[in-house]
Amino acid sequence: MSLLDKIIKPAYAHCDLFCGVYDPAQARIEAQSVYNSVQKYLESDDEVFKARAIAIKEERAELTKHHLWVLWTDYFKPEHLEANSDLHNIFWKATKAASAAKKSMDLKNSQALLDAVDEVGVAFAATKEGYDYETVINNLNA
């Protein structure tokens, strides 16, 4: 950073929402809830609890899709696509993985969703200087 850049403050020409609002952590948190709900379901013998786990899992899978769509449609711009030609495919896979996890109680599908959301997170991090997606994952695994 040059001395001039240290002296001159930025003026933000914002995206749709104020800069910094978009964050794949939202999708990651919901995807983690999907995974955890399935895990709790598989560990339980309580039918009422299992029914609740299914309901929560489906709700969280839907929220995962929502947060992915917001990133896809509102945050990512044509120049991001130029830099990463696989971007549409990454989102396509992630939203399809959310649909698959929504209708399944198989942990493999929930793990596939986490992996797909992480691909989005890595793609997002590549567009934003200073953003560390690893921290998001580490915080959720802590």
Add this chain to the structure above:
Amino acid sequence: MRKLYRFKAPIVLRRIKGHSMQPKYMPGDLVVASSFIQPKVGKVVIADVGTYDVIKRIGSISEGVVELHGDNSSDSKPSTTTVNDIRAVVL
């Protein structure tokens, strides 16, 4: 909480970050603004919206409330602030 009085530097230099003022103002552009100029509809201004400054064009001013727009409509939604939050008008 908004400040009732804000010291306004006569000349303000800012580096643009973001795309909402394209095509006239590109990311990385340096802009010079002055608080001596009266904010009017259609003028591009530097506004303090809290912890940072934004660069936007004034869409309307009514009873001290200013509506701010980006020039790049695909990358911006109108927002509002107060006249007091306008730091300076871009030259």
